[in-house]
Amino acid sequence: MEDLYIRIEECGGRLTTSIIEVHDLCYTYPNFAEPTLNDISLTIERGDLVLLTGPSGCGKTTLCRCLIGLIPHFYGGELTGDVFVSNLSVKDHAISELAQHVGFVFQNPENQLFALSVEKDVAFGLENLAKPREEMRKNVDWAMDLMGIGDLRESAPFELSGGQKQRVSVASVLAMKPEVMILDEPTSFLDPVTARKLFEIVKSLNEELGLTVVLVEHRLSLLSTYVNRIIVMDKGRVRLDGPPLDVLTSKEALSLGIGIPKIMQLYQNLVENNVILGKPAISVDEFAGAIRSLLKK
Ligand SMILES: Nc1ncnc2c1ncn2[C@@H]1O[C@H](COP(=O)(O)OP(=O)(O)OP(=O)(O)O)[C@@H](O)[C@H]1O
Numbered sequence: 013m014e015d016l017y018i019r020i021e022e023c024g025g026r027l028t029t030s031i032i033e034v035h036d037l038c039y040t041y042p043n044f045a046e047p048t049l050n051d052i053s054l055t056i057e058r059g060d061l062v063l064l065t066g067p068s069g070c071g072k073t074t075l076c077r078c079l080i081g082l083i084p085h086f087y088g089g090e091l092t093g094d095v096f097v098s099n100l101s102v103k104d105h106a107i108s109e110l111a112q113h114v115g116f117v118f119q120n121p122e123n124q125l126f127a128l129s130v131e132k133d134v135a136f137g138l139e140n141l142a143k144p145r146e147e148m149r150k151n152v153d154w155a156m157d158l159m160g161i162g163d164l165r166e167s168a169p170f171e172l173s174g175g176q177k178q179r180v181s182v183a184s185v186l187a188m189k190p191e192v193m194i195l196d197e198p199t200s201f202l203d204p205v206t207a208r209k210l211f212e213i214v215k216s217l218n219e220e221l222g223l224t225v226v227l228v229e230h231r232l233s234l235l236s237t238y239v240n241r242i243i244v245m246d247k248g249r250v251r252l253d254g255p256p257l258d259v260l261t262s263k264e265a266l267s268l269g270i271g272i273p274k275i276m277q278l279y280q281n282l283v284e285n286n287v288i289l290g291k292p293a294i295s296v297d298e299f300a301g302a303i304r305s306l307l308k309k
């Protein structure tokens with residue numbers, strides 16, 4: 013299985029490590045005059061763990077829909093530019109074919125669950141691909157164990173809490189063993205402790221299996237320490253893209269009104285009051301470390 017993830021593909025005579033490529037993407041929903049996405053270009057490398065953020069309505073979910081082929085195949089509208097996932101152009105490949113490479117956890121788990129039992133929901137994608145029964149059982153058990161929902165196997169999805177539904181949605185995508193997983197606000201129904209657990213699972217899949225992950229989230233303070241890159245959108249455009257520290261300390265991040273982690277604001281206040289703390293801290297642990305070394309001096 014590990015082989016599935018770490019792979020550098022020969023593509024048109026060039027060696028590429030990128031798994032998602034977006035070139036000059038513009039998109040307008042049907043019957044709308046104004047485009048929702050404007051001139052987006054970005055590349056996501058294999059093994060990246062990316063946080064996609066930005067104000068509500070800036071187009072994050074719409075961009076995700078483009079990455080999994082729901083746009084243009086399901087939503088229609090006008091798309092210009094190109095989107096490639098695993099070297100497949102989303103314009104030219106069916107959603108079902110793209111789904112074998114890229115898994116999507118919907119913003120609202122209600123949109124993902126429809127079978128009569130949790131187990132059937134987790135197995136749904138594999139059944140559609142007509143995978144051998146043995147492989148299917150192994151993948152379903154692995155994904156359910158990982159998400160801690162083994163005891164919900166026989167439950168009806170509609171009986172579950174929002175948080176449980178969210179964990180079932182993630183398991184149903186993981187069971188497909190995609191190369192890229194896109195999670196659209198996967199913790200909106202989770203308390204901070206369960207949200208952190210989910211991020212830790214995602215991080216370990218990224219580190220141990222090389223799974224590429226795009227996480228859409230508003231909770232920057234929870235997530236900034238997990239990711240290697242942050243992309244900030246505003247009004248249908250990519251405004252910032254880089255390592256967490258660079259993005260979060262940029263002046264533009266403040267002006268875009270994204271939720272800069274409180275610990276960074278506190279750090280900034282101290283620096284402005286001439287407390288010299290060295291490299292900016294993103295997490296509470298880093299901050300505590302900086303204070304400890306200051307006290308030792
Ligand atoms: N199916 C649709 N048809 C028409 N317009 C849509 C559709 N879905 C979204 N939009 C519009 O596209 C814009 C971007 O919406 P989108 O859901 O992509 O934003 P978002 O960044 O994911 O927001 P949020 O953080 O609230 O989830 C909004 O103005 C929204 O009203």
Ligand SMILES: [Mg+2]
Binds near residue numbers: 073074196
């Ligand atoms: Mg959204």
